[in-house]
Amino acid sequence: MAFDSRGGADTHSRFEKLMGRTYVAPGEHGIRVLDPRRQVTLTAWVGRLIPGDDHWPNAAELDTVEYVDAVVFTAPQLRPLLLAALDRADVVARAEHGAALAGLEPAQVVAVLTALEKEERTAEAFALVLELTYEAYYRHERVLAVVAERTGFDIGRTVNGAPLAPFPVERLDGVKQFPVNVRAAS
8 A cells, every 4th residue: 555665675764763862743834844845745745655545535635744854853953854855856857847746747746755865965855755654654643543434443542541341459369378478479
């Protein structure tokens, strides 16, 4: 379903540790880093990374762009990487297809993204956008609803827990019969 032409290639990069320390809470973020042109370019980009179908929403329909913007707002070290890649996407799109990325047909967008993914100067940024797109996508309530509907898996139980019956403490009475050293080792 999602765009990935790496063929199992290693995507470890210098930004992964930073990403592990960057948290953006779900909710409305607004756009604080991207200018309108780059916002449109990123929308076209994420829309091809996860295009959606009859069941799954397109990543561009969700708050994916706002999430990416919020992450690079929170982690300013990532801004130059993202902004340069968005600019490069439009340069490649214009050179190869005569229009900015957002003005291209889906197959043309895929061709540009494939080139960016393989180009040394943009490969790391491509991996960043891919990672952030997946993060935004799989935490969105519409996607979680599809996951729950199709698999029965409810992420809310994993995050928030599920109600349990009170533990019957009388079950511990048998443990009192064991010697102290056995109870201490348990």
